[in-house]
Amino acid sequence: VTFNWAGTHDVWIHPTGDCSENNRISVGSTTGVSYTFTEGDVGRALTFACDVLAHCENGQIMNATVISDFGGGAGDGGRGRTMDIMLDWFIPVGDSLPPLFAEVGDTITFNWLGTHNVWIHPTGDCSEAGRIRVGSTPGVSYTFTSDDIGVVTFACDVGAHCENGQIIMVTVGMEGDTGFIPDPPQENIMVEWFIPEGDMLPPITGQVGDTVTFNWGGTHDVWIHPGGDCSEANRIRVGNTPGVVYTFTEDDVGTLTFACDVGDHCENGQIMSATVMRAPKNINVDWFIPDGDSLPSVMAEVGDILTFNWLGTHNVFIHPTGDCSEAGSIEVGQTSGVSYALTEDDIGGTITFACDVGAHCENGQIMQVTVGVPVNVPQNIMVDWFIPAGDSLPPLTATVGDTITFNWGGFHNVFVHPTGDCSNENAIAVGATTGAMYTFTEADVGVVTFACDVGSHCENGQILMVTVSPNNVDDVNVPPPSAANTKFSTSILAALILVAGSSLL
Incomplete structure (x- = not known):
């Protein structure tokens, strides 16, 4: 424990537990003096006091309860106690003060010299919008509650102190929670929203919490198409003004399709697939x-x-x-x-x-x-698209959300053949230029057949069967732990x- 102060003070241990100076033990008389708890202090309350004049009688006295090691009780997943976090509150030399970790019930105390204050900034930066006052006198404290779980940002709003680095992020977890998950970092994905020259706009990949911003000139709009194509059935409106944004949620994990429903813009290629993943914990x-x-x-x-x-x-x-x-x-x-x-x-x-x-x-x-x-987690399956020497191209497996990309030299194209053979009845165009892509949706679960419809290419073997499995995003492929499957790689x-x-x- 480190004691910081301005003015004239000192620190003593009072074995009597009050302001009596009998058998007192000196800790120090200069600011920044420290005391390290030992096993001899376990199981008793230590009383620290200031013996300058009547400081102790006026309240400058503090009790500290000392426990053995830093473990919790039986079945307790945490440290087993709350913590008093003492913070020197100042303008640092670097960009900001180093981040801290805390748990519900912990108390953080801000100590400083000079002129400062402490505010909570809900925005996570130096913006004062919606700020919450903690205090403006040295020694002000804040105790974390369950409402604070996540990241709490403290800042000094005196002058440009925050902008000069007097800001700190505290990640707060549940008491005893070893699996606390703070909010994931977010990315803003900028999309130029237009009618492309090719088959469709290139796909994007994001995480839950990421934001997609659509920018355009001219007349366009943005809709989510649950069918994965240009069908407007059950469509969901995103917006019709440039700069409209959409934030991915847990409900979006998998594949989303964005499209423009102005005229035949979608049919002309203004459609885009977005693969949404859960954020790492x-x-x-x-x-x-x-x-x-x-x-x-x-x-x-x-x-x-x-x-x-x-x-x-x-x-x-x-x-x-x-x-x-x-x-x-x-x-x-x-x-x-x-x-x-x-x-x-x-x-x-x-x-x-x-x-x-x-x-x-x-x-x-x-x-x-x-x-x-x-x-x-989606996969990008790369396929060399050519006429094989044998009967057909070897079959593949995929999962809903995966994207298959066809690359070739020469003159080819790619169609989905619902018939499962070289018949082009009800064939669905994928692309006529190398790099053509197709993202599997729930509607594709089963076997999807891709074929080249140039001349007799399909009959000569340029046909591919892909077995598509559902992607149950509520499950995680984790085997039960056992000695048999315990593994380690030097990599x-x-x-x-x-x-x-x-x-x-």
């Missing part, structure tokens, strides 16, 4: 020695990021053995806030993280993470991301 892990056998296991997906936060002395290693053996262990990091990003190399098994300080692992500081691949070295964690105290 940021999973915050409270890293401590638990009272039980081990820390609770975690289910995660490729792209998710695990961030390990702790107090005291710990580290993080990957144990390929799945237990506390350090054979072949890979270091993740030695400082609180270190992160690990899950990659495709981690799919299909369990990764074991452990602390190798002393006997911490043996005492339960070990965690299993089962990694799956989100089934909604995960490439996935180590070391992030210097900022001190909370």
Whole structure:
């Protein structure tokens, strides 16, 4: 614990628990003095007081309850207590103050010299729109509640202090929640909305939370076409003025089709497919020695990021053995806030993280993470489109949301043949130029047949069968953890991301 002040003060420990100076123990008399809790302080309340004149009697006295290590009670997934976060509130040399992590129930206290104040900025930047006042005197505190889960932005609104860097982001999770997911970063996808010369506008890919902005000159509009084509059945209006925006939600995961319904604009190619994916999760892990056998296991997906936060002395290693053996262990990091990003190399098994300080692992500081691949991740299937030497091109498999791209030299085209053979009855044009693309929708589940209708190309084997499976976005392809499927690849070295964690105290 670090004590900061302006003026004349000091810090003493009062064993009596009040302002009596009997048997008092000096901590220090200069601002910034620190005291480190020891095992000898466990189980009792320490009382800190200022003995300058009548400062203690006037309220400059504070109790601190000290617990053993930093673990929670049995079955508690978190650190087992609330935290007092002491923050020096000033204009930094860099862009902004380093971000912090907190839990519901934690209290953050802002200390400063000079002229400052503290506001919550709901906008997440220096805009004062909708701001909420915290206080304007040093030592002002704020306690996080369940309403704060996510990211809370604090800023100083004195002059240009915020613009000069006096702003801090605090990610707040539920108390004891090792799987808290903050809001994902958002992207603004800019689309030039016009009638193309080719078959259709190129597809886009985004995540939940991303925003698409449509810009145009002339007369156009934007609609969502649930049918995936130019049919206006059950269409959903986005807007009819340039600059109209649409934000992807969880309901959009999969494939969306945007189209212009002015005249025959859609039929002339003003239609666009958007593949929408779930955003990766940021999973915050409270890293401590638990009272039980081990820390609770975690289910995660490729792209998710695990961030390990702790107090005291710990580290993080990957144990390929799945237990506390350090054979072949890979270091993740030695400082609180270190992160690990899950990659495709981690799919299909369990990764074991452990602390190798002393006997911490043996005492339960070990965690299993089962990694799956989100089934909604779309694939771009590249096809060399030619007349084969054999009977036909080899069949393929795909999932709803995947896009197939046909590339060729020479003179070819691509059609969907509903008949499943070379008959062009009710054939649907895909494209007549190399690079033609087709995105599979729910209507395609089953077998889709693509063929070239130039001359007798189809009869000579330029025909392709694609078996399309549904994409159940509510499921994640995660096998149950077991010793048999525990895996490790040395290529995960490439996935180590070391992030210097900022001190909370």
